[in-house]
Amino acid sequence: MSKKIVVASKNKGKIKEFKEMLEPKGYEVISLLDLDDNFEIEETGSTFEENAIIKAQTISDYYGIDAISDDSGLEIEAFDNAPGIYSSRWLGEDTPYSEKNQIVLDKLKDEDNRACRYVCAIAIKQVGKEPIVFKETVECVIAKEAKGENGFGYDPIVYYEPFQKTMAEMTKDEKNSISHRGKAVKKLESWLDENI
Numbered sequence: 001m002s003k004k005i006v007v008a009s010k011n012k013g014k015i016k017e018f019k020e021m022l023e024p025k026g027y028e029v030i031s032l033l034d035l036d037d038n039f040e041i042e043e044t045g046s047t048f049e050e051n052a053i054i055k056a057q058t059i060s061d062y063y064g065i066d067a068i069s070d071d072s073g074l075e076i077e078a079f080d081n082a083p084g085i086y087s088s089r090w091l092g093e094d095t096p097y098s099e100k101n102q103i104v105l106d107k108l109k110d111e112d113n114r115a116c117r118y119v120c121a122i123a124i125k126q127v128g129k130e131p132i133v134f135k136e137t138v139e140c141v142i143a144k145e146a147k148g149e150n151g152f153g154y155d156p157i158v159y160y161e162p163f164q165k166t167m168a169e170m171t172k173d174e175k176n177s178i179s180h181r182g183k184a185v186k187k188l189e190s191w192l193d194e195n196i
Helices: 012-025 048-063 097-107 172-178 180-195
Strands: 003-007 027-031 067-076 115-125 132-142 158-160
Touching (some): 003 012, 012 027, 012 172, 048 067, 048 115, 048 132, 132 180
Parallel strands (some): 003 027
Antiparallel strands (some): 067 115, 115 132
């Protein structure tokens, strides 16, 4: 019997990654796109953890079902850890990532410190219980140029030195093995296995 879990997101790239990780474990993954396309959640938190909880709590309360939500983004040290929690809205929500990525590369052209990290906080909210959050990071650097066709968002410019590849050059399995979301989902999976 599959267990239904709602991903409180409309981000198709994010939903796809959750499906790839959770469906083989017997979960039926649905998203906000499956429930109500007009549902908007105000992300008023000041941290990834707070925003993840707000999203999961809102969906769980509204629909009366268990929900998981992820809030994630890219912190670039040379930009005082911006865009951070504003990663998807940074430089305008409708601005294509190809443009955003080029702006990052241009701004860092003469910068020595190219350190960055992806951060992911995943909250699970079960009906009648307090939300629980799992947070993970992956340390990377900003590449010199965009490379790769996989992934989404900032992946083509986020370079993971141990693999000598950008996130967008990795296979799905490579990325899931080291990514902020992959590691946070593993924590979530362990918790689900023990608690569901």
